[in-house]
Amino acid sequence: MNWQAIDITMHERVATVTLDRPDVRNAFNEATIAELALAFDELGRDEDVRAIVLAANGSAFCAGGDLNWMKQMAGYSDAENRADAAKLADMLRTIYLCPKPVVARIQGDCYAGGMGLVAACDIAVAVDEANFCLSEVKLGLIPATISPYVIKAMGENAARRYFLTAERFSAREAHRIGFVHEVVPAADLDATVAAIIKALVGNSPNAVKEAKVLVRDMVGRPVDHALLADSAERIAAIRASSEGREGVASFLEKRKPSWLD
The missing domain is CATH 3.90.226.10 (2-enoyl-CoA Hydratase; Chain A, domain 1)
Known part of the structure; x- marks a missing residue:
């Protein structure tokens, strides 16, 4: 353009x-x-x-x-x-x-x-x-x-x-x-x-994106049961994601994660 x-x-x-x-x-x-x-x-x-x-x-x-x-x-x-x-x-x-x-x-x-x-x-x-x-x-x-x-x-x-x-x-x-x-x-x-x-750029692209959303969504909220459930759901979802699994595996296997290739 x-x-x-x-x-x-x-x-x-x-x-x-x-x-x-x-x-x-x-x-x-x-x-x-x-x-x-x-x-x-x-x-x-x-x-x-x-x-x-x-x-x-x-x-x-x-x-x-x-x-x-x-x-x-x-x-x-x-x-x-x-x-x-x-x-x-x-x-x-x-x-x-x-x-x-x-x-x-x-x-x-x-x-x-x-x-x-x-x-x-x-x-x-x-x-x-x-x-x-x-x-x-x-x-x-x-x-x-x-x-x-x-x-x-x-x-x-x-x-x-x-x-x-x-x-x-x-x-x-x-x-x-x-x-x-x-x-x-x-x-x-x-x-x-x-x-x-x-x-x-060295971090998981998906995790960085979700971390931005996390900050926006958590600011100003009371620490109540709804927030605790929300935060638990987010960490469970990111752990099960492809980059979440790859990040943990690469750390344990002492190698670079795929997003750095």
């Missing part, structure tokens, strides 16, 4: 989806939203893909919404605004529910909707010089569409502050509140992401 706003490369079962509008600091518009939704849907169903890296070209990771796109939306009807917001919500949900593990490689500043992209990923690594900002209220807006993912990533207490103040904060602060998993010097970014990817 002839991508306009993103680029996709494949290497050793790892797909890299790169935001490719550096001239506007990778701010997204309707083309970016549509292409990201399509890309993650297709890569999520591709059996040859074991992991996905979400990256960006240029000095910024993502500056949020493109100003020209936002100006255009100002003239939309209520129905058009709702439809446009639904497309953004669907794109974020597609990334969040992608059955493949997704790692955000944050090489520069990440603002507004860009933080939604990162929060929809499973693992986030940022350079120590990156800044973050939920700037919506400065424009008379709110970070509504990205809020389910951002609040999950940084927690309610941090969201109360940064949603309301629109303060810019550092990568170190993003790490402290749990929004990103690692902060590294720019020179170490690629090696750090590569190490995480190596760990991901």
